[in-house]
Amino acid sequence: MKILLTGGSGFIGRELVKHLTTHQVVMLTRSPARAKAAVNHADMGNISYVSSLDKYHDFNEFDAVINLAGEPIADKRWSKVQKKEICDSRWGLTEKLVDLIHASTAPPAVLISGSAVGYYGDQQAHPFDEDLHVHSQGFPHHVCATWENIANRARSEYTRVCTLRTGIVLAPDGGALKKMLPPYKCGVGGPIGNGKQYMPWIHMLDMVRAIVYLLETEHAQGPFNLCAPHPVTNQYFSKVLxxxxxxxxxxxTPKWVLKLAIGESSVLLFDSIRAKPRKLTELGFRFSYSRLAPALKNLLQHHE
Known part of the structure; x- marks a missing residue:
């Protein structure tokens, strides 16, 4: 396949390109030189780089589009400026991709576009799957619901759309786990708040394997929860880590401390999301790491 990839030099994208070596990948990036350095480990001569979509009048040359780009949602306080950047970086680019798909006489067969389990908001201890209907005023839901709605406009008899409601992706070199490791290594780690909130986690290997699976499964479409079949509470996660x-x-860590420290974005830590990947498993996908303890053991085997 010839694949247009956005967000390829990001946390998930850098790992994903390792699994796309049999495909021709065109990576959209603001800095081709920096992106090339970031994915040099996986470039088998199959990756080219473009800094803008302006050169394209349509996407007739592409078989698939994988859209992972977006300002990290948890890296900074949610000021008005930061919220706008979080939204614009997702919605604006996705709109451009959809417009170019619509302009194509032979459009890509699939658009795989990012989202997050933040779509669901706080569901307390109730387990649920992709069929859950959500009405939330929360910022994460607003970001994800709008992002998915834009991506879904690309759907037609020629193009299927898969949206990735991604959980907490675990890898030692980035994301939430990298931030958690220093205090735990120093012996001062522990649950946050009462620790009863559910964390929908996924091993990085399963994350990228699932994207490739959706890419190659021609009848896959709609939203998919990309998280392991066994979400755990924050207290259990902390204990196993x-x-x-x-x-x-x-x-x-008391809840009020984090609310004071990071403001509104603390909902990302305290919302309880017991999401199940029903649609993915019904398609036939098999997780390499469905339980937390083996996943963390694998990820941290080289850490003292």
Whole structure:
């Protein structure tokens, strides 16, 4: 396949390109030189780089589009300016992709576009799957619902659309786990708040394998929860992480401290999301890491 990839030099994209070596990949990036350095480990001569969509009048040359680009949602406080950047970086680019798909006489067969489990908001301890209907005023839901609605406009008899409601992607070199490791290694890690909130996690390997699976499964379409079949509470996650690192586990961070420190974005830490990947498993996808303990053991085997 010839694939247009956005967000290819990001946290997930850098790993995904390792699994696309049999395909021709065109990576959209603001800095081709920086992107080339970021994915040099996976470039088998099959990756080319473009800095703008302006050169395209349609997407007739592409078989698929994978859209992972977007300002990280958890890296900064949610000021008005930051919220606008989070939204614009997702919605604006996706609109351009959809417009070019519509302009094509032989459009890509699939658009795979990002989203997140933040779409669901706080669901407490109730398990649910992709069929859950959500009415939320929360910012994460607003971002994801609008993002998905824009992507879904590309759907036609020629183009299927898959949206990736992504959980907490676990990898030692980035994302949430990288931020969590320093305090745990120092013996001061522990649950946040009462620790009862559910965390829909997924091993990075399963994350990128699932994207490739959706790319290659011609009848796959609609929203997919990209998270392991067994979400766990924050307290359980914290306990297993401490045990894996052979560190103590007795401290906790009060909810008010984090609310004070990071403001409104603390909902990302306290919303309880017990999401199940029903549609993915019904398609036949098999997780390499469906349970947390083996996943963390694999990810942290090289950490002292």
């Amino acid at each position: 401490a045990r894996t690192l052979k560190r103590p586990h007795f401290l906790f």
